[in-house]
Amino acid sequence: xxxxxxxxxxxxxxxxxxxxxxxxxxxxxxxxxxxxxxxxxxxxxxxxxxxxxxxxxxxxxxxxxxxxxxxxxxxxxxxxxxxxxxxxxxxxxxxxxxxxxxxxxxxxxxxxxxxxxxxxxxxxxxxxxxxxxxxxxxxxxxxxxxxxxxxxxxxxxxxxxxxxxxxxxxxxxxxxxxxxxxxxxxxxxxxxxxxxxxxxxxxxxxxxxxxxxxxxxxxxxxxxxxxxxxxxxxxxxxxxxxxxxxxxxxxxxxxxxxxxxxxxxxxxxxxxxxxxxxxxxxxxxxxxxxxxxxxxxxxxxxxxxxxxxxxxxxxxxxxxxxxxxxxxxxxxxxxxxxxxxxxxxxxxxxxxxxxxxxxxxxxxxxxxxxxxxxxxxxxxxxxxxxxxxxxxxxxxxxxxxxxxxxxxxxxxxxxxxxxxxxxxxxxxxxxxxxxxxxxxxxxxxxxxxxxxxxxxxxxxxxxxxxxxxxxxxxxxxxxxxxxxxxxxxxxxxxxxxxxxxxxxxxxxxxxxxxxxxxxxxxxxxxxxxxxxxxxxxxxxxxxxxxxxxxxxxxxxxxxxxxxxxxxxxxxxxxxxxxxxxxxxxxxxxxxxxxxxxxxxxxxxxxxxxxxxxxxxxxxxxxxxxxxxxxxxxxxxxxxxxxxxxxxxxxxxxxxxxxxxxxxxxxxxxxxxxxxxxxxxxxxxxxxxxxxxxxxxxxxxxxxxxxxxxxxxxxxxxxxxxxxxxxxxxxxxxxxxxxxxxxxxxxxxxxxxxxxxxxxxxxxxxxxxxxx
Numbered sequence: 001x002x003x004x005x006x007x008x009x010x011x012x013x014x015x016x017x018x019x020x021x022x023x024x025x026x027x028x029x030x031x032x033x034x035x036x037x038x039x040x041x042x043x044x045x046x047x048x049x050x051x052x053x054x055x056x057x058x059x060x061x062x063x064x065x066x067x068x069x070x071x072x073x074x075x076x077x078x079x080x081x082x083x084x085x086x087x088x089x090x091x092x093x094x095x096x097x098x099x100x101x102x103x104x105x106x107x108x109x110x111x112x113x114x115x116x117x118x119x120x121x122x123x124x125x126x127x128x129x130x131x132x133x134x135x136x137x138x139x140x141x142x143x144x145x146x147x148x149x150x151x152x153x154x155x156x157x158x159x160x161x162x163x164x165x166x167x168x169x170x171x172x173x174x175x176x177x178x179x180x181x182x183x184x185x186x187x188x189x190x191x192x193x194x195x196x197x198x199x200x201x202x203x204x205x206x207x208x209x210x211x212x213x214x215x216x217x218x219x220x221x222x223x224x225x226x227x228x229x230x231x232x233x234x235x236x237x238x239x240x241x242x243x244x245x246x247x248x249x250x251x252x253x254x255x256x257x258x259x260x261x262x263x264x265x266x267x268x269x270x271x272x273x274x275x276x277x278x279x280x281x282x283x284x285x286x287x288x289x290x291x292x293x294x295x296x297x298x299x300x301x302x303x304x305x306x307x308x309x310x311x312x313x314x315x316x317x318x319x320x321x322x323x324x325x326x327x328x329x330x331x332x333x334x335x336x337x338x339x340x341x342x343x344x345x346x347x348x349x350x351x352x353x354x355x356x357x358x359x360x361x362x363x364x365x366x367x368x369x370x371x372x373x374x375x376x377x378x379x380x381x382x383x384x385x386x387x388x389x390x391x392x393x394x395x396x397x398x399x400x401x402x403x404x405x406x407x408x409x410x411x412x413x414x415x416x417x418x419x420x421x422x423x424x425x426x427x428x429x430x431x432x433x434x435x436x437x438x439x440x441x442x443x444x445x446x447x448x449x450x451x452x453x454x455x456x457x458x459x460x461x462x463x464x465x466x467x468x469x470x471x472x473x474x475x476x477x478x479x480x481x482x483x484x485x486x487x488x489x490x491x492x493x494x495x496x497x498x499x500x501x502x503x504x505x506x507x508x509x510x511x512x513x514x515x516x517x518x519x520x521x522x523x524x525x526x527x528x529x530x531x532x533x534x535x536x537x538x539x540x541x542x543x544x545x546x547x548x549x550x551x552x553x554x555x556x557x558x559x560x561x562x563x564x565x566x567x568x569x570x571x572x573x574x575x576x577x578x579x580x581x582x583x584x585x586x587x588x589x590x591x592x593x594x595x596x597x598x599x600x601x602x603x604x605x606x607x608x609x610x611x612x613x614x615x616x617x618x619x620x621x622x623x624x625x626x627x628x629x630x631x632x633x634x635x636x637x638x639x640x641x642x643x644x645x646x647x648x649x650x651x652x653x654x655x656x657x658x659x660x661x662x663x664x665x666x667x668x669x670x671x672x673x674x675x676x677x678x679x680x681x682x683x684x685x686x687x688x689x690x691x692x693x694x695x696x697x698x699x700x701x702x703x704x705x706x707x708x709x710x711x712x713x714x715x716x717x718x719x720x721x722x723x724x725x726x727x728x729x730x731x732x733x734x735x736x737x738x739x740x741x742x743x744x745x746x747x748x749x750x751x752x753x754x755x756x757x758x759x760x761x762x763x764x765x766x767x768x769x770x771x
Contacts, residue, residue, distance in 0.1 A: 261554025490522030
């Protein structure tokens with residue numbers, strides 16, 4: 001107002017110089033205030049526009065809440081920056097944060113298009129595998145994405161202009177405080193919203209796009225960091241409840257189907273085909289089959305084609321397919337299983353078939369350290385693994401050694417292997433970006449798709465199929481085909497937009513599923529001479545490959561701690577995908593849209609709710625198996641509590657026992673009567689000694705007569721926790737059964753005797769057993 005009044009003085013022709021100066025100063029002050037406010041507003045607006053671009057580019061159907069929370073979080077950050085008094089520090093912080101913010105949005109866009117997920121702190125463990133994505137950037141990044149980065153020069157120009165004006169003043173204190181308080185109130189309200197069901201929120205981090213839709217990308221990253229810290233701080237040991245749940249899961253028996261043992265004693269070759277999607281099967285381009293050899297294999301009377309198998313991989317892509325097919329476990333919710341849990345003691349098909357006389361081999365024409373395979377393939381139980389350092393690079397197709405050469409070199413070695421063998425081959429030629437197929441192998445006439453990513457993909461798939469044909473010819477020539485089970489399956493999707501595939505190839509898809517889920521299927525073909533071939537339409541996943549194979553081989557082993565089912569049995573057919581989507585033969589829960597859709601008719605609310613609950617339980621249990629390396633623990637539990645009451649335990653009368661030792665820690669649970677006997681269990685160990693190296697005997701004493709009962713070793717993670725992470729006490733648990741007929745009437749004192757490192761130790765208890 002003072003600026004306007006002084007301007008009037010000027011216009012009225014006032015000759016007072018002081019009025020003139022005051023007029024200009026008043027205008028300068030008002031303009032300076034306006035400039036300061038405009039800079040603050042511009043920073044907020046530019047950052048928010050970037051968020052809007054991001055939402056549009058990722059196709060994220062954000063809730064109104066996410067727009068609201070994101071706006072006020074940006075205001076909060078801008079307000080905090082405005083509190084910095086020195087101009088150069090304030091501008092440096094503003095520019096740095098904006099560059100980081102822009103970079104994160106750009107990375108999120110690329111990551112989402114490749115993995116259908118948003119990047120997580122957990123993903124940093126496998127940042128070294130960026131080459132798998134970097135070669136595909138050309139088909140992932142679009143020109144419009146660079147609009148995200150335009151905020152950097154805009155903010156830079158605004159800050160430079162402020163510096164040039166020599167105006168280092170900040171916005172008024174009352175503006176800073178009011179915007180800060182308002183934005184803080186909104187963020188606090190968001191915190192209460194999340195805290196209202198905090199456990200559910202962090203469970204929902206399994207499917208991160210839904211979190212982004214609900215609270216926005218910036219808030220998602222904050223929650224992701226909190227989730228990461230929580231995970232690292234609460235690793236601990238597996239709980240008794242978790243052990244019980246897993247034990248119950250693996251104790252359930254499923255009747256064998258009619259295919260059980262139909263391929264008993266045969267060799268096995270499993271081929272994991274790079275980026276092979278199911279829509280390719282039977283697809284014709286300009287009258288020519290894209291996969292003629294696979295089509296012919298499917299038509300063989302001894303082949304089973306599973307046409308409804310879903311891709312269950314997550315961020316680990318090919319390495320996830322290896323985990324799924326070899327251990328029948330889902331990849332972990334966040335990060336890379338191969339890197340974070342590569343050295344686990346997995347239950348795997350390779351380990352199990354070795355018990356039945358099989359020699360095992362894996363082969364992949366990549367560097368041994370890529371996706372940590374120098375560790376994982378040992379953990380999966382392969383006796384021998386062939387990587388690029390042990391293969392001859394005599395022909396390069398696509399990303400590396402040609403599939404044809406890989407197959408030829410491996411089958412040459414398999415001829416020398418002791419039979420039967422289990423061989424697992426991972427191909428590489430048809431890897432994105434699909435533009436490295438030599439001209440002599442580009443034999444498809446793809447017409448208008450020539451030179452496009454989809455066209456190149458079709459040429460790569462055609463070559464991969466050609467190599468499969470050569471593999472079959474080679475196996476026949478080496479007299480291996482008739483006595484070998486040949487399994488071919490795809491590892492994951494191609495990364496090409498499903499809409500583009502449908503519009504360009506006119507492939508049919510199930511309209512009851514969303515387009516992404518419908519096309520995210522992989523082929524699975526099993527051929528074995530003498531097998532009753534057919535087409536299987538039941539839903540399945542890569543997690544079901546190992547149990548289905550064991551069924552065909554006639555192997556029913558208690559160490560097969562598999563989450564998948566034999567697809568050929570009468571087990572319930574369900575597929576659980578890491579994003580929370582769950583699929584049955586009748587209906588599907590779409591985690592993206594958070595609703596159930598039926599494939600056959602009507603689906604009730606209760607059916608949908610039950611499937612969602614089953615999905616959550618399944619995902620959590622699989623994570624538990626991996627995060628706590630639980631396979632050895634669960635296997636020990638199952639063996640300890642299976643079979644008859646005595647389970648083969650022996651007892652004998654001994655003359656003396658050692659003196660009481662303070663070195664022994666012992667706890668015995670109340671005795672349980674069980675049929676015509678008793679079950680006694682507890683934990684015991686010698687201090688500072690590894691309990692796994694100890695042998696525990698249950699001692700019953702009456703009238704100076706001592707009876708020593710053998711016990712079975714049982715893992716007790718609760719003891720480890722009780723003694724503050726003393727891992728040497730994990731296998732301190734023991735259990736024994738006592739038959740009444742083995743004892744005379746009377747009262748028996750109970751104690752424990754431990755043999756460790758050549759010495760016997762004894763500790764009694766106050767517990768009594770009365771017969």
